[in-house]
Amino acid sequence: MSLFVREMPCRELVELVTAYFDGSLSRRDSRRFEAHIRGCEHCTTYVEQMRETIEATGRLTEEDIAPEARDEMLAVFRGWSGGRGSA
Ligand SMILES: [Zn+2]
DSSP: OOSSSOOOOHHHHHHHHHHHHHTOSOHHHHHHHHHHHHHOHHHHHHHHHHHHHHHHHSSOOGGGSOHHHHHHHHHHHHHOOSGGGGO
């Protein structure tokens, strides 16, 4: 737990992933994003999937994110009742 940096929830990370890859995320949010990935294997997997999509298509847009993939992630997040999810 950090007193100085507000933790980025998984849900926010999913929303920001396109901005992260196209470089439009603020420096502060990029730091929070990367800090979150380091401690969250679910989001690491998600981000890796996005990276593979970018490598396959050359760029990432909202349309490139399979709705099923996002729904799957959000379902996982909903399954977390606090605990490690906010750690
Ligand atoms: Zn996460």
